[in-house]
Amino acid sequence: MRNFSNYPIKLVTLHIIHENCWSRYYLNDDLVKILDLIPYMEKNLLRVFAITSEKGYKTIEKLKFDGKIKEIFNVYRNGNGIFVDLARDFDSSVLSIINKNNGIVLNTAKYEGMEIWNILIYEHKINRMLKELDEIAQIEKIKISDHIPLTNTLSDNELKILSIAYENGYFDYPRKIKSGELANLLGISQSTLIYYLRNAERKIIGQFLRKSRMEQTDE
Structure with a gap:
């Protein structure tokens, strides 16, 4: 070993x-x-x-x-x-x-x-x-x-879809593109788009909360 x-x-x-x-x-x-x-x-x-x-x-x-x-x-x-x-x-x-x-x-x-x-x-x-x-x-x-590497990293599809959604103003307020339009742009169904976006958001929020808890513990 x-x-x-x-x-x-x-x-x-x-x-x-x-x-x-x-x-x-x-x-x-x-x-x-x-x-x-x-x-x-x-x-x-x-x-x-x-x-x-x-x-x-x-x-x-x-x-x-x-x-x-x-x-x-x-x-x-x-x-x-x-x-x-x-x-x-x-x-x-x-x-x-x-x-x-x-x-x-x-x-x-x-x-x-x-x-x-x-x-x-x-x-x-x-x-x-x-x-x-x-x-x-x-x-x-x-x-x-x-340094504790965070798990649940984004998959290639999640990263790609999240990046394109961000670049096209999906997360802006008001939104510059609707979910149906974004799905058409990506060539996928609207339900598939929402699935990938929610998975990516869940992972990012989870990572943020875990990191915040670790920082509070250090303080």
């Missing part, structure tokens, strides 16, 4: 003010949600794929004009949001430190000069990561908790 390691993985949530980053100057209260981060270390470039509001994008555009953002490669409207493909230097980025310590970024966002990071990292690497982050950023808040 394979021996188990003594290296537990932890979920680390950080609220930081990153002095050497465009986020420090993003003082808008509209959230910038980071969809993906891709480093090009040979070019010292960190490519950032983000989505925000129109108001948020205007602030980002001004930061590019002021030289706080290295480059904006592409911008387009995605539903009610604005997708932005931008770049900054990879050196002294938060991601460079997370990568160096073998961490995994689950998600990150920017608002009002603050960055929020949710990271998976081995417990014995946390102190070193925090020490290195402290050299480039002001750490405002840290929360370390056990």
Whole structure:
């Protein structure tokens, strides 16, 4: 039988003010949600794929004009949001430190000069990561908790149908598309659509409630 390691993985949530980053100057209260981060270390470039509001994008555009953002490669409207493909230097980025310590970024966002990071990292690497982050950023808040993967993940069909429903305004108020129209768009019956949507909603709500209970227990 394979021996188990003594290296537990932890979920680390950080609220930081990153002095050497465009986020420090993003003082808008509209959230910038980071969809993906891709480093090009040979070019010292960190490519950032983000989505925000129109108001948020205007602030980002001004930061590019002021030289706080290295480059904006592409911008387009995605539903009610604005997708932005931008770049900054990879050196002294938060991601460079997370990568160096073998961490995994689950998600990150920017608002009002603050960055929020949710990271998976081995417990014995946390102190070193925090020490290195402290050299480039002001750490405002840290929360370390056990990482318990949530079960009942969405099936491929549930994820696909939920995503298309969301993109077409099914969850907007008032709804931009009715269930019958959405079913026709997907090429399935209305009853099948409702079945998949309810299953997906049940799983997501269950995950949210379990996570909330765990967070309350930690506090």
